[in-house]
Amino acid sequence: MRLHVVLRYVGFVLLCNALFLLIAASISALKAEASLFPLLYSALVCVLFGVFPAIFVPPSKHITNNEGLIIVVASWLLSCFAGTLPYILWGGEFSFTNAWFESVSGYTTTGSTILTNIEALPLGLLFWRSATHWIGGMGIILFVLSVLPSTGIAGMVLYRSELSPLARENFRYNASSALKTLLTVYVGLTALETVALLFCGMNLFDAVTHSFATIATGGFSPRNASIAFYHSPLIESVIIFFMVLSGIHFALLFATVFERSKKLWQSTVVRYYIAVLVVGAVIMTIDIHGSQFQEWSQALRYATFQLTSVGTSTGFANADSSIWPPLSQVLLLLFSLQCACAGSTSGGIKMDRVVLLWKALGKQIKQLQHPRAIIPVRLNGRHIQEDAVSASVLYIAIYLFLVSIAAILLIALGVDPLSAFSGSAAATGNVGPGLGTVGSVGNFSHIPTMGKWILSLAMLLGRLEIYGLLVFFLPPIWKTKANHQSLDPALREFV
Amino acid sequence: MGLRIKILSGFLILAMMLLIAGLWSIYEMNSVGTSVQRLLDDNYTSINAASKMSEALEREDSALLLLLLGKWQRGRTILSTADSTFNEALEMARQKTTIPGETTHLDSVKSTYAAYKKLWERPIVDTAKQGDLDWYFDHVHTSFLQVKAAVNNLMTLNEQIIYQTASELHNRANRAVMPGIVAIIAALAFTLIFNYFVNYYAVNPIVRITRGVKQFVERRLPFEVAIETKDELADLASAIKTLSALVHMPEEEL
Numbered sequence: 001m002r003l004h005v006v007l008r009y010v011g012f013v014l015l016c017n018a019l020f021l022l023i024a025a026s027i028s029a030l031k032a033e034a035s036l037f038p039l040l041y042s043a044l045v046c047v048l049f050g051v052f053p054a055i056f057v058p059p060s061k062h063i064t065n066n067e068g069l070i071i072v073v074a075s076w077l078l079s080c081f082a083g084t085l086p087y088i089l090w091g092g093e094f095s096f097t098n099a100w101f102e103s104v105s106g107y108t109t110t111g112s113t114i115l116t117n118i119e120a121l122p123l124g125l126l127f128w129r130s131a132t133h134w135i136g137g138m139g140i141i142l143f144v145l146s147v148l149p150s151t152g153i154a155g156m157v158l159y160r161s162e163l164s165p166l167a168r169e170n171f172r173y174n175a176s177s178a179l180k181t182l183l184t185v186y187v188g189l190t191a192l193e194t195v196a197l198l199f200c201g202m203n204l205f206d207a208v209t210h211s212f213a214t215i216a217t218g219g220f221s222p223r224n225a226s227i228a229f230y231h232s233p234l235i236e237s238v239i240i241f242f243m244v245l246s247g248i249h250f251a252l253l254f255a256t257v258f259e260r261s262k263k264l265w266q267s268t269v270v271r272y273y274i275a276v277l278v279v280g281a282v283i284m285t286i287d288i289h290g291s292q293f294q295e296w297s298q299a300l301r302y303a304t305f306q307l308t309s310v311g312t313s314t315g316f317a318n319a320d321s322s323i324w325p326p327l328s329q330v331l332l333l334l335f336s337l338q339c340a341c342a343g344s345t346s347g348g349i350k351m352d353r354v355v356l357l358w359k360a361l362g363k364q365i366k367q368l369q370h371p372r373a374i375i376p377v378r379l380n381g382r383h384i385q386e387d388a389v390s391a392s393v394l395y396i397a398i399y400l401f402l403v404s405i406a407a408i409l410l411i412a413l414g415v416d417p418l419s420a421f422s423g424s425a426a427a428t429g430n431v432g433p434g435l436g437t438v439g440s441v442g443n444f445s446h447i448p449t450m451g452k453w454i455l456s457l458a459m460l461l462g463r464l465e466i467y468g469l470l471v472f473f474l475p476p477i478w479k480t481k482a483n484h485q486s487l488d489p490a491l492r493e494f495v
Numbered sequence: 496m497g498l499r500i501k502i503l504s505g506f507l508i509l510a511m512m513l514l515i516a517g518l519w520s521i522y523e524m525n526s527v528g529t530s531v532q533r534l535l536d537d538n539y540t541s542i543n544a545a546s547k548m549s550e551a552l553e554r555e556d557s558a559l560l561l562l563l564l565g566k567w568q569r570g571r572t573i574l575s576t577a578d579s580t581f582n583e584a585l586e587m588a589r590q591k592t593t594i595p596g597e598t599t600h601l602d603s604v605k606s607t608y609a610a611y612k613k614l615w616e617r618p619i620v621d622t623a624k625q626g627d628l629d630w631y632f633d634h635v636h637t638s639f640l641q642v643k644a645a646v647n648n649l650m651t652l653n654e655q656i657i658y659q660t661a662s663e664l665h666n667r668a669n670r671a672v673m674p675g676i677v678a679i680i681a682a683l684a685f686t687l688i689f690n691y692f693v694n695y696y697a698v699n700p701i702v703r704i705t706r707g708v709k710q711f712v713e714r715r716l717p718f719e720v721a722i723e724t725k726d727e728l729a730d731l732a733s734a735i736k737t738l739s740a741l742v743h744m745p746e747e748e749l
Binding site for chain 2 (some may be wrong): 049091386
């Protein structure tokens with residue numbers, strides 16, 4: 001492992017963060033806020049740490065898979081650390097633990113907060129908070145790669161390291177085209193939602209920050225009451241529409257808009273995703289009608305918003321769902337485990353794996369009936385390899401195990417079981433709000449310090465799809481030497 | 496880029512990080528000092544003035560009771576002294592108006608006091624008002640309570656601001672300390688990275704060049720040292736390689 005090469009690429013990531021810190025600092029400067037210095041100094045530290053390796057280390061023609069993986073995980077960890085700087089320099093509610101929690105929650109697009117009074121923060125810091133969502137939503141490395149000029153093979157390795165195999169599934173392009181696709185959809189959706197929210201009467205700052213949070217499926221709002229602040233069914237409808245879009249594989253959205261492809265409508269995963277959201281919203285509407293809302297239209301409005309928000313791992317709130325009937329709460333919990341499609345900015349187990357799980361279950365039942373039959377698992381008409389199905393099922397098992405472990409640890413720290421389990425599921429799934437005391441209108445400020453660190457780890461594990469972070473901390477990856485043999489076989493021919 | 500500039504950039508970055516953190520800490524510390532001074536100058540003076548007004552009001556109330564009892568001389572002396580104390584304190588508070596809404600409170604004190612004063616400015620002793628407790632409780636005491644409430648409101652406002660400023664001071668002190676802590680941690684991390692780079696891109700090549708030269712001198716092995724960067728060390732390696740090639744050449748070819 002060549003540390004200098006890793007430092008060079010991680011430096012670029014810090015420079016990307018510095019750019020957004022400078023934008024936030026400009027907002028503070030315009031509004032003459034006291035957050036100008038914390039933001040400027042954080043930007044300076046990021047610039048210095050980013051520029052220095054670029055000065056010292058000459059560009060590298062290639063990087064190994066292990067180096068790619070280390071760069072990706074180190075970029076996430078260092079970005080989260082860089083993200084804490086403006087918070088701890090600002091002070092107020094931000095102790096180091098709180099700042100770290102808020103930063104990790106931002107970058108991993110979780111949207112859980114420790115702030116009890118969000119509106120007390122200056123606009124510059126609020127912008128930075130939302131910007132962490134936007135940087136993290138697309139994937140820090142992918143974001144940097146799409147901005148940097150050609151990075152050649154190294155870029156391809158980083159692209160493969162950042163994007164999970166499941167997310168790569170629908171990208172039938174090379175790395176460079178895939179990055180352009182991602183960036184086009186990401187920026188396009190953000191711009192469209194900003195304009196739509198402006199038309200709905202939101203001010204520019206709120207429209208931009210809410211768009212950042214929606215498209216990244218984050219959930220940070222600059223308002224204490226989140227979306228409930230606006231009391232606007234129109235704003236809620238716009239946000240629901242963009243939350244649903246942000247939960248779909250970006251390549252499918254790109255193909256539908258720019259290539260007039262019908263893949264989106266033919267995709268089993270997307271159909272399942274939409275169907276599950278519709279069925280869930282209907283059940284929840286029936287459940288909360290009468291007990292919570294007397295009018296059907298009101299019940300439909302709040303059920304659809306809350307379910308879509310949790311089901312896409314966004315985490316906005318337009319009502320206090322922690323006081324809803326038990327069936328609705330269980331539904332929200334299930335949706336916060338499952339979330340949306342791979343290849344989107346959404347977190348959680350992902351629809352693709354859930355669909356594969358059902359298919360594997362179906363296959364197993366058929367296999368019991370016809371023991372000698374060869375029954376393939378098919379998705380979108382394509383045969384799925386046995387090991388891919390097993391990997392998905394194993395991932396779900398490990399995911400649920402981690403959620404349970406985090407919940408048990410939280411309970412041991414004195415958190416009530418409902419808040420502990422839902423909080424842990426919401427953190428691992430990068431959803432944001434859970435149930436109980438960490439519900440849609442609550443926050444995580446009362447969670448014990450150790451609990452906040454556990455939840456931060458859960459958020460990172462969820463965002464890096466577990467294996468990435470685990471492999472990072474295993475010694476073998478650091479010991480491998482950068483030689484031709486350690487390169488990805490597909491890349492050797494280029495070197 | 497030359498090695499000299501690279502190393503210089505490292506030191507410059509380190510110095511810049513510490514310098515800016517230091518300057519910022521000084522600025523924040525200075526702000527803390529200014530805030531404390533402002534706290535004492537403005538709010539404390541206003542609270543002190545409100546306290547004096549309150550005390551003067553109490554004395555005026557006692558003086559009015561003396562007048563009701565027919566003790567004109569003592570009553571009027573106390574009233575006169577307390578009235579000047581009240582007016583001085585009111586003027587002092589007016590000069591230190593710094594909080595939004597404070598002027599409204601001061602206007603309220605002034606108007607209620609004017610109404611109160613109107614009640615006892617005219618003679619009381621040897622008039623129908625002497626010994627009239629009903630008049631005292633219905634008019635004078637009610638008016639007295641109104642002025643007192645206005646003065647208390649002024650005091651409460653200033654106390655609230657003092658509490659807010661004190662909380663802000665805590666935050667400011669934190670802001671003054673944090674850049675230093677961040678700069679120290681960043682400088683430590685930067686030093687480690689800088690040391691690694693200097694080792695990797697300066698010390699290691701020098702060691703390899705030295706080893707290459709030794710092997711050439713002792714065993715006449717060809718000088719083959721590859722330098723990754725394009726700096727002074729690469730030039731040195733290239734120069735030694737040329738030199739070694741010259742040494743290998745037969746004398747007639749030189």
